[in-house]
Amino acid sequence: MRRADRLFQIIQVLRRSSKPVTADAIAAELETSKRSIYRDIATLMAQRVPIRGEAGIGYVLDGGFDMPPLMLTSDEVEAAVLGAQWVAGRGDPALARAARDLIAKIAATVPERLRPVVLEPAVASAPVWKHEVETLDMARVRAWIHAGRKLRLHYADEQGKESLRVIWPCLVGYRETKRLLVGWCETRDDFRTFRTDRVVEADFLDDRYPGRPAVLRARWYAKIEAECAAWEAAGKPPPPGVS
DSSP: OOOHHHHHHHHHHHHOSSOOOOHHHHHHHTSOOHHHHHHHHHHHHHHHHOOOEETTTEEOOOOTTOOTOOOOOOOHHHHHHHHHHHHHHHHHHHHHHHHHHHHHHHHHHGGGHHHHHHHHHEEEEEEOOOOOOOOHHHHHHHHHHHHHHEEEEEOOOTTTEEEEEEEEEEEEEEEOEEEEEEEEEEHHHHHEEEEEGGGEEEEEEEEEEEHHHHHHHHHHHHHHHHHHHHHTTTOOOOOOOOO
């Protein structure tokens, strides 16, 4: 790896971590010596990159530091293209269109040497053979999640039994051909997961739910991790958790 590329990667390693990162950890990830990392850190500090820390304790990158846009490696470009391909095939119409636009923008702005990675990628997501039909406006659902507002769902379960639920939506999840809406259900007084293709009708309420969506998501993740750990301890696969 060229030294200029290694300096860039050190910044990336520090940027993605919220805790101090040791020179040993950086050297292992970049497959170089700890001595080289110490020299590189000193060089970055001399160039006024806001890195704090010291040998044996670790280093952190202060907030507010930014680099020119789209300084991407070949692997990063390929990862972005693969992710955008997947979203273009499985996302709601607004997200799918945004994913196609993203690929076009990456192709137009990366250096010439990286353009074949975008236009002739060596990776691809599997095709989607069947899309589940849904009437729910997913772009609006995402906007309601960001705003922390409630939804009233007229929902039909797997047996076709219908119910009316008021939920605090916090996440849209994806399976191969299905979308799942995660939220706190006021009726069940617990988290529930709803298949979006089973939503008969939805009312987008002006009421905000208490707390921030990020906090609600964290509570849901903690609940899922605890349930999976319990099922794993019992030697059983976790249930799908679909309401």
